Amino acid sequence: MVRTLTDGRRSSRPGAVPAGSNIDPVAASKSRKQALREFLASRQLSAIGEAEWHAALRELAPISESYLRDLLRDTGLPFAQPYAGVRQKTFSELESDLRGMLQVYQEAIRAVDRERARYCRRQVIAAKDRARFVARDSRTAPEKKARKEEMAHWMLVWLENPEVFPAWVDVRKRYSSVTDST
DSSP: OOEEBTTSOEEOSTTOOBTTOOOOHHHHHHHHHHHHHHHHHHHTOSSBOHHHHHHHHHHHOSOOHHHHHHHHHHHTOOBOTTTTOOOOSSHHHHHHHHHHHHHHHHHHHHTTOHHHHHHHHHHHHHHHHHHHHHHHOTTSOHHHHHHHHHHHHHHHHHHHOGGGHHHHHHHHHHHOSGGGGO
């Protein structure tokens, strides 16, 4: 849902405050975080899996998956794929998440769970799109552009042939100078 903010800009970000609203933007954001804290405390969770993910989405609705994912990552709880998504701050995180996503994807294919397989692919596609967006932004530093372009390439390989990705990334890391810095 896109909202017009009090300053006239438009946003689909959770916690965004519509124009003319009496809601404090800081309080709206805190309420999501507080609701998540209460959700986690009431269930005494030690990890986030499929059931916990869907329960959190229901309990905190309306909330975007990406925002919920960010909030849950901040808790430090172990977070199962495909719900953990694809991190891309470092190549190590990216590789770990793509390998984890591959495992879930292959299990879904073997179980003929097309919806789960599609969900895995959608997570990788969204991450690739984010990397490309940053790489193409004129304000992005050249070193970061190069890293994000390389990361997008990794995700394209995963999307084109997931089963080849583990062998490909092992070779790629040996011969790419871009991945050495992180």
